[in-house]
Amino acid sequence: MTDVNLLVNAMLTNSDEVIMLLGNKANNNEITDAVRDSIRFLSSEDQKIITKRLEQILYDCYFDMSSELEKLSTRELFYLKESLIYYIGRISKPDIALLKKIYSIEEDKHLLLNITFSSLITGDEEIEADFISRISPGNDYDKLIRSWTMAFFANSDDPYSYIDTCKDDWSLAKEARLKRLTINDVNHPKFNKAKAFRWLDLVVIDLFLENRGSNAMSSDDYKIVSDTNVELEGYSRNKVKQLKLLKNKIKHHNPYL
Numbered sequence: 001m002t003d004v005n006l007l008v009n010a011m012l013t014n015s016d017e018v019i020m021l022l023g024n025k026a027n028n029n030e031i032t033d034a035v036r037d038s039i040r041f042l043s044s045e046d047q048k049i050i051t052k053r054l055e056q057i058l059y060d061c062y063f064d065m066s067s068e069l070e071k072l073s074t075r076e077l078f079y080l081k082e083s084l085i086y087y088i089g090r091i092s093k094p095d096i097a098l099l100k101k102i103y104s105i106e107e108d109k110h111l112l113l114n115i116t117f118s119s120l121i122t123g124d125e126e127i128e129a130d131f132i133s134r135i136s137p138g139n140d141y142d143k144l145i146r147s148w149t150m151a152f153f154a155n156s157d158d159p160y161s162y163i164d165t166c167k168d169d170w171s172l173a174k175e176a177r178l179k180r181l182t183i184n185d186v187n188h189p190k191f192n193k194a195k196a197f198r199w200l201d202l203v204v205i206d207l208f209l210e211n212r213g214s215n216a217m218s219s220d221d222y223k224i225v226s227d228t229n230v231e232l233e234g235y236s237r238n239k240v241k242q243l244k245l246l247k248n249k250i251k252h253h254n255p256y257l
Contacts, residue, residue: 007022015056018053022080023072023077025079032086051091057084062105078110082114085114086114089114089119089120090121094118099119103116110148125236129239137211152173164211178224178225181194181198181201181205195234202247206246209250209253222256225251230246231243
């Protein structure tokens with residue numbers, strides 16, 4: 001298990017230690033939740049310091065490799081990039097220009113997915129819309145997002161090697177997405193995140209239904225989707241249109257009507 005306090009202190013003070021600690025292991029939900037909980041109690045100034053440090057290391061990974069970065073194996077550099085992309089999108093609003101720059105040159109599908117996730121909180125829809133446009137049931141992007149979602153919720157120690165078998169229990173992944181879809185009150189403490197992830201949450205739900213069949217959700221699950229508000233302030237007209245289409249598509253899966 002990663003030493004959370006050591007990692008957070010490195011994020012505040014030492015880029016080389018961040019490179020070493022984040023480059024040695026794949027992310028999972030347990031690690032990231034612990035790190036984010038620790039960072040949440042820091043001052044806003046310290047959180048900004050961490051974000052800027054991580055963004056600088058990420059920039060260097062792509063455009064200005066330091067001697068410490070050059071020491072990493074291909075796998076270690078991948079883990080580092082993925083972790084940096086993850087954290088800068090969860091601590092505060094990331095530099096969307098940097099994310100767009102690396103998205104435009106990155107070829108690895110896992111990293112493209114995680115760049116997309118980290119772009120969501122900014123409210124900029126360009127990366128999100130492009131990534132979603134690549135997904136269709138049964139293609140590589142569908143398999144990618146299902147497998148990553150399943151693995152992140154403890155189906156595998158390495159979410160990048162796991163492939164969804166279409167038979168594994170998806171209840172933890174389903175519960176997390178449905179829980180976010182119930183958040184429609186702007187005063188809810190997690191409303192901003194729920195709003196940011198709404199499009200991809202519905203995409204993921206639809207992909208699992210296409211893959212596992214309509215009975216993979218209960219009547220209550222379908223009601224959560226039906227009650228989900230998709231006309232939230234700040235969404236573009238196109239996003240609202242796509243969200244309505246997705247809700248309608250999921251409704252047509254519903255065997256309980």
